[in-house]
Amino acid sequence: MTTRQHHTAPLARLTLLPLLLVATGALAAEAQYGADPQLPEPQRGLLPNMGVPEQTPWDERKPEVPEGYTITAIATDLQVPRQTLVLPNGDILVAEGKGGGNAPKVRPKDFIAGLIQSQGTTAVKSGDRLTLLRDADGDGSYEQQTVFADGLNAPYGLALVGNDLYVANQDALVRFDYQPGQTAARGAPETLTPLPAQINHHWTKALTASPDGQYLYVGIGSNSNITERGMAAEVDRAEIWQIDTASGAHRTYASGLRNPTALTFQPGTDTLWTVVNERDELGPDLVPDYLTSVQAGGFYGWPYSYWGQHVDPRVRPQDPAKVASAIAPDYSLGSHRAPLGVAFSNPAVGGEFSNGVFVSEHGSWNRADPVGYKVVFIPFENGKPAGDPVDFVSGFLASDDTTRGRPVGVSVAPDGAVIIADDLTNAVWRVTRDASAAAEAPSDMGAGSSDRTSDDTAGETEKAPTPETEPAGSGSDTNNA
Template sequence: MNFFTSNKRLFIPVIVAGLLSACDGNDPESAQHGTNPELPPPERGLLPAMTIAQPAPWGDQQPTVPQGYTVSAIATDLKVPRQMLVLPNGDILVAEGKGGNAPALKPKDIIAGYIKSKGTTSVKSGNRLTLLRDADGDGTYELRTVFADNLNAPYGLALVDNNLYVANQDALVRFDYSEGQTEASGPPTKVTDLPSRINHHWTKALTASADGQFLYVGIGSNSNITERGMIAEVDRAMIWEVNAETGAHRPYATGLRNPTALTIQPGTDQLWAVVNERDEIGPNLVPDYLTSVQEGGFYGWPYSYWGQHVDDRVRPQDPQKVASAITPDYALGSHVAALGLDFSEASMGAKFADGVFVGMHGSWNRENPVGYKVVFVPFRNGRPDGQPVDFVTGFRGDDGKTRGRPVGVTVDPEGALIIADDLSNTIWRVTPVEKARE
């Protein structure tokens, strides 16, 4: 055992303290929400400021929800819940797992990895789908069973007729599904392989087109800004359109650094995404964003951000690509790590009926953490309109302790927001009080 390995518990924190002492700790959150965010000049340094999430148990506490709503834990002790799917009969499928196998490139990657790991669960990846059922509709999910296991870091889920699609970190697969089924009838069928070499950003978001003919898969980049070279980025930082029947695929939109959640706007065929943007140019750059996705559109990565703001770290540049870069629809704030997205329904109450819910996993590379909550982005005439509204908070307390980290969010048409929390390994259910009394 070498010195570094045997003494890493002491050695890494000492290095971190030394490097961070030279970083600018002044990182107040600027006005970075909405269609016209403030974008400060880039900041460069050895390392960004970093704040460890400091996990702590919930104990007798719960997340905080608006007046007129109630929250309850409907499943605990899961194995890293990520995304969920509400099935036609009200059952909830939960994808559990964590993936990725990207080697560190530089000492700063080792340090950042160490810090990030301190704010995540120590539970082993489930690599499975768990089914939850509330048979009598009283809000208690009395049945919990493994629907399918031996998967490879499953993340995105979609149901088209009797076909259940699962986006593993290395392949899109399909299960036969019949309403009411509690266990897969056999192993899945592969629809198509997905890029998995290196897998720096391993999550594969998934949704189906309104007519069910196509599947959309979000595939993140293999680096922050091409540190591994452009060859490593082939077929990455984009959204694939996959023929659900044949598996044939093509790039639907490109230049999206890490599209972590996808959904179709109800009543339309419009695809929407939340995207995690690049790091290491300051605490207030670059805003993660919510955007409609244009077929054939290019969204800037790696050459530019928020439209045509050039990232000078990328060489060589491509002025023609930059000139074509689309400005996203709505900024969510820098480093909030948006991982969940779903459109609301009238059943969630008048104030939260028209818009989207966004799950924010939370920052690691700011002195003053941001995210760690679920927000509601109001819509008007089919577009984002107005400031985001905090809907579920309290995952990170005023004491600096982090009790949960939201990932996927999904709206149950019966009137509930379901939230996956991959730090406490809990599924939370938020309902209007009047609905809870029924």
């Protein structure tokens, strides 16, 4: 596949000069995966160690997937695709856009960090729209691509409850009427409730619906790394809101989550899960980003502590009572991976990937050695993470530390296809199991059964067709700060 790049020229990898830094220790830390990660001592200096890989085109390459699976680009030349939603008839909605940009720079390092972060983003203008992809004949080529709705404000999270399609813009949760088979919205959306949008240091608003469709859950990131703009700027931030679909009334469901970037319910349960981007500037191996179940009323540490009761000495005033109440997350993903997507698998995915979750890692900017830039699978046993992450889609980061793409949202279709948005390539990728691999292991369908068919779709669904043929196409892009 030839992929067209939209930036004007390759950008050299940027790493701050050592004379600006304190010693950072080993760049390659021990693996920090699982429930009990090894946490080094904090490292602080004049400036954090930062670097973004140079952008490079795919040319004829593709991302790498496990043996027995095939990956294809089903849409290209999009306008900053972030999250996707598989609709009941098999259509795929893509939220396109990028927000923020209004956070004032309060420290010299903010200017430098902003410059470096910008090297890992696309030059393509924010789409501020939803695009619908359709494979009408089930041949694997999504030949129909239409703008479902435009004029939105940095849309990100998506959820369908019956005939109500919800979109989390960066400033409001809105609702469209949706009828099966629609290729375009019929009119402007209705605002269900405003969302915090001042400063918007972390602008993305993650979204999922409860299994019964009564509530929506919205992830709202902090307005700073570690309260450098003051606590007044953090009112209603670093939280997950629970919103009543009938009235729009909301309450804080959980707090102390620095930047909850994706949400989903565990199939067959009422357990909410999220992935969270943790704080920076404590060294290349602090603080681990994480996957966790979310307890109603739970507090997860930010800003006062991390990974339970590890106090962050930078926060003033400190709050020992809040630290004592902080819940340690379920599963460490490692530091600075920048997870932006999470989706539970289903039996149709097959093989060792039948029971667990997929997490997309957008990739680091805040350490010299890049990490992340892939989609990993975390196996589950007895409803909990069990074991190290397994690479499911990699190759976004090349061996020479250049990057071809950055995965964002991930969705799993009823037919087992895994859908990945890539906001650097400006494409949507689709991973399917080869027919020969599925035929060799018919027993796979018994594991990890699910009562739900699509991560953010509540209500009855139809099974989508199983495409086999690779489409033709070409295409081309922030760490979610």
